[in-house]
Amino acid sequence: VILAAAKVFERRGYAAATIAQILDEAGVTKGSLYFHFDSKEALAQAVIREQTDWRNMNTEDCGSALERLVALSRSFASALVRDPLVRASIRLTIERTGLGQGELEAYQGWLDAVRELLVQAEEEGDLRESVDPEAAAYVLISAMTGLQLVSEALHHRQDLHARVDDLWRMVLPALTSQKVLARLRTKLSLAV
């Protein structure tokens, strides 16, 4: 039903997607669609709202904050590979079409979550003192955003998990000490 919209939005973007395409993909008729959603924009917002929140997946994870952060990123990558709704939401968020002005809050929410984890890691003594949580969160969020884009464009996201691990291999040495790094490598199976 609504998943069809996500697919089309993800494939063509908001503006280029036409209602007819969504109709065709979903196999429903115009009237039916407009009974559930008042407008194309409402449909897009529903897509964003309906995405299964991949952030909850690892709340029960009990590990150090840094481990939870890596797990979060992997959970995100999995959601991206698995769930078209998440993919469509990302696309709709990145193209800032002014859909309810929610884009800023989305980015800000991610930033806050990551920074929070970094602060916890700092309290746990897992962070180098030279690291600024705010700046690091910014770079991490950006890198993940970019990875997903490039992986999509070049390899249809098939290599996303490997690339996320590559990212961690490249930034963890700057975030934490050799000792913690070694611990993380074994726990997270991040081969050198």
Add this chain to the structure above:
Amino acid sequence: VILAAAKVFERRGYAAATIAQILDEAGVTKGSLYFHFDSKEALAQAVIREQTDWRNMNTEDCGSALERLVALSRSFASALVRDPLVRASIRLTIERTGLGQGELEAYQGWLDAVRELLVQAEEEGDLRESVDPEAAAYVLISAMTGLQLVSEALHHRQDLHARVDDLWRMVLPALTSQKVLARLRTKLSLAV
């Protein structure tokens, strides 16, 4: 002339941009525009083609390959802040609208350039042997792409330069040895 198109494309995206908007941004008439460009798509391709190649800016730079790589990223950030054509090209490339299928080559070209520099750095002995140039280039390109997007969304690109430096501070420790790192820090004025 063609810069007006870039501005509109950058602001609205390809599909949402209308010829009329470009027309009155440029101050020309429709006849004039359609004399030079056959279609809206041709216009977009011209925007991409016409972007001043910021890659040439640092060819004359004589330094180590790693230094040239950092300089290249900074040059890219500058171009992004300064040149609407570059911004529009990025937007048009990221939204893969099927404009002549040139997106793949674009990404691949960037990847090749960065990898090439990393290989040179390896030959110069500036790279840890654990680093895979291919994978590192991939992550770096992705991170730059993401930084530009997030910086645009959150701060209208005003903090882009600072964020690029943040990125280097976070990945250089994994790329090179402490000694080279210290050298780069002074040469590139990358405070800890």
Add this chain to the structure above:
Amino acid sequence: VILAAAKVFERRGYAAATIAQILDEAGVTKGSLYFHFDSKEALAQAVIREQTDWRNMNTEDCGSALERLVALSRSFASALVRDPLVRASIRLTIERTGLGQGELEAYQGWLDAVRELLVQAEEEGDLRESVDPEAAAYVLISAMTGLQLVSEALHHRQDLHARVDDLWRMVLPALTSQKVLARLRTKLSLAV
């Protein structure tokens, strides 16, 4: 129920009002609405029909005809401020959308009522002989119509009562003698 339709009609006008807006203003579903009313036009006619007749409010008023006329105008103003149905009816009547051609009868009915009161006033000797009841009724109805429109546009009808009194202050001297005028002023508390 039907009041929701009135609100939307009053706010947007007949043509611009959409059924969906009425639906979620009323909190009912489309099926329910189309069970009661055959069409959008039928709904509008129901709004007009259902308006509580403010004319009855002052039938029991026992005073001179002129006093009753002023009271009628005040009653109208009150209804306009209080009752969205009356407001919507006015809007739907003024936009002559061809809703059953009832607009002419509406205006004519108001005209007849006012003229009738003026004729009574004439018989009671309260009217100057130079006054033509027909013409005076026409002007009074028009002025009330206009006052309501302008007051709505400029002050959201909050000053309507005061403006109606202003109107009477400006036309009563032409309608009646100084003596009757003085009597009315005290009775109706129309300060000079």
Add this chain to the structure above:
Amino acid sequence: VILAAAKVFERRGYAAATIAQILDEAGVTKGSLYFHFDSKEALAQAVIREQTDWRNMNTEDCGSALERLVALSRSFASALVRDPLVRASIRLTIERTGLGQGELEAYQGWLDAVRELLVQAEEEGDLRESVDPEAAAYVLISAMTGLQLVSEALHHRQDLHARVDDLWRMVLPALTSQKVLARLRTKLSLAV
């Protein structure tokens, strides 16, 4: 060309008027129309802008302020009868469709003009001291607005001039003294 739009807007109102109707009335094609006007709203604004300003008609009139005021009202009535653009503008202004938020300024402009004339009349000693220019202007503007509406609905504006004179006969006694009133009657041929 643009006059056709005025006719349709005047006949059906903004929302109910369709581009096809205007096209049909004007005898041009869609492409041609959208070359000159970017949107339906732009067309409506053009109609409002293009109306020949009937206010200038009596600037050369040399008489007392009160005489000029009456002349202004008559000029307005003439314009209303003669010029479809003026009629359409009035309709578009009265239906507040949010066309550039110019409606408030329109009403306010008329109010200011009339109040200014009343203030001049006051300085010339032609106004009773009990008259408040502000309030009087408000009522006069409203009455003119209403007259035009009712006259249109009932008699297709054919009796507008006579009704305007009726209005003046009904309000002038409250505005000025017997002596000035007599002078105005002869000068303006306002029979009792």
Add this chain to the structure above:
DNA sequence: ACAATCGGGACCGCCCGTTAAT
């Protein structure tokens, strides 16, 4: 080479009223 105007085809979003099932 450039500009202004006209023409038209096509598309897309959306809205209204109906019809099934219950």
Add this chain to the structure above:
DNA sequence: ATTAACGGGCGGTCCCGATTGT
């Protein structure tokens, strides 16, 4: 009386030729 689904059709407008003038 309500939910859900349906579809015909319309209205705005956009893109792009084609035809003029300069």
